[in-house]
Amino acid sequence: MPTAENMILLVEDDPDHEALAIRALRKANVANEIKVARDGAEAIEYMNGIASGVNAMPQLVLLDLKLPKVEGLDVLRAIRAADKTALLPVVVLTSSDEERDIVASYRLGVNSYIRKPVNFTDFAEATKQLGMYWLLLNQCPPTP
């Protein structure tokens, strides 16, 4: 099974935000490999690839909620439903601070919910702390 140590899967449909997120992570000295899925279907396809042993298991998934084709919440549901990825750390990173999105995400077993601020400085700060916490401090579950 191919493994990519400390890989991050970024599920983001907006290429600008993808670039900005990668920039913020790099600025925060996160050197991990970053794979990008550009919509929900692609993300689920990647997850299926993990289950069949084709794709590498990421260390963290950064998930946008509002995605084309398949909604972020459905991706989350698929991740939690599969045995291999059930314990995978998932952080929702989204523009929405609607209560129902927050509640639904936690119901489906998200590990963290972060609202992307408009201000990029704040966003960069949030991304930095995110990387610090989830990639350095957090102890991941053993790979099944």
Next chain:
Amino acid sequence: MQQARRKIATYRIATVACLFVVLLNTWIAGRAVATLFQAEHWLAHTLEVLTQTQATLFEVSSANNNVRAYMLTGDPQYSERFAKAQKGLEEDLDRLQADTSDSKTQQARIRTLRSRVAVRMEAMESVINLHRRVNGSTLDQSLVAPALNESPDGGISVRYALQQIENEERRLLDQRTRDASSARRNVIFSVISATVLDIVLLLLAFELMVRAQRSRLALADRAEVIAKLNADLQATNATLEERVQERTRELQVSNQELEAFSYSVSHDLRAPLRTIDGFSLALKEDFSEILNEEGQDYINRVRNGVQRMGSLIDALLQLSRVTRSEVQRERVDLSQLATNVFNELQAAEPDREVQWVAQPGVQVLADPRLIRIALENLIGNAWKFTSRTPSPRIEFGSSLRDEQTVYFIRDNGAGFDMYYVDRLFTAFQRLHGDRDFKGSGIGLATVSRIIRRHHGNISAESQVGLGATFYFSLGA
């Protein structure tokens, strides 16, 4: 209903009274008829007695004549006839006695008559016997005469006795004739009056029946009208219900649209802003060497604009959320909440020195989250508009206005012109330029919506340069 019941009771009483009157009439008429029958019976009886009296008189004179004839002719045929008359007389007397058994005086008279008849018959018999003994030779008339002729003395006269009886019966006949005719008159009178009364009652009953029928018809008409009205009402209700349901559906649809709208505002309007902000910052960070001060200033202005746009979107989202969420009232310590809001503002800007005065222990029933947003906006405004005041002061409290408890936030800040007070609570309407005080123009619209959702009212009083007071009530 009660009137109808009373009417029915009246009809019943009237019917019973009519029946009673008719029965009474029948009884009176019947009695009159019975009296008439009795009177006529007595009349017939009296006539019979009179006839009998005449017959008796006839037999007496017949016996007398036969005796006389025998005396003259000596023919035994006359003596036989005498014997027959004597026997008939006996029968007549018996019948007369039986017929007058109702009258004591007549009985006494008949007894007298009987004794006189007996005396006469005896005298006649003796004359006949005497004649037989002399065997055809002529009798001395002087011997015979006293036996055959009526004695002049009425005291022993048969004829006289009979006359008395007859007189009595004639008197009775007169009286009974009068009685009978009076009874007849009575019968006619009572029958006529009973008939008239019955006819009147019948007419009355008919009238009552007609009236009852008429009122029944009127009731039926009214019932029909009521039924029609009810049907109409039900139809209207059904339509109304339908319309309410339709409106509710429309409202739900428009609410859902609104929700979808604000949801996409929260996602889609923010995304390009973040891009603008992110890349302008990248530009500033990565290319600051080739950008002069002016260029950097431009980038800063771009980023400021983005920030303002972001906070506008946030305020709009808050406004729409206030409309969408359900009001769930709980007991809230408004004094405590206001103080917390003030403390947060103070913590964000620790350099400012603002005096906070709060009336303690003000308790209300309100949605804690919504009322917090309202207080944040009101106290935030006061905080903002006192930023240029020399010893700023913000006050929270409650008071009575038109017998209603109102809560107020008062400041001694910039204030506003009361001329524009109507525009105060409408979204995007601002009384101060951004140059003086920054703001979205949505805050007070949000507060107004929160208060309205609590069935309360909001108002403001101010004077330019002397601060402003915002009053709100929370309804029931």
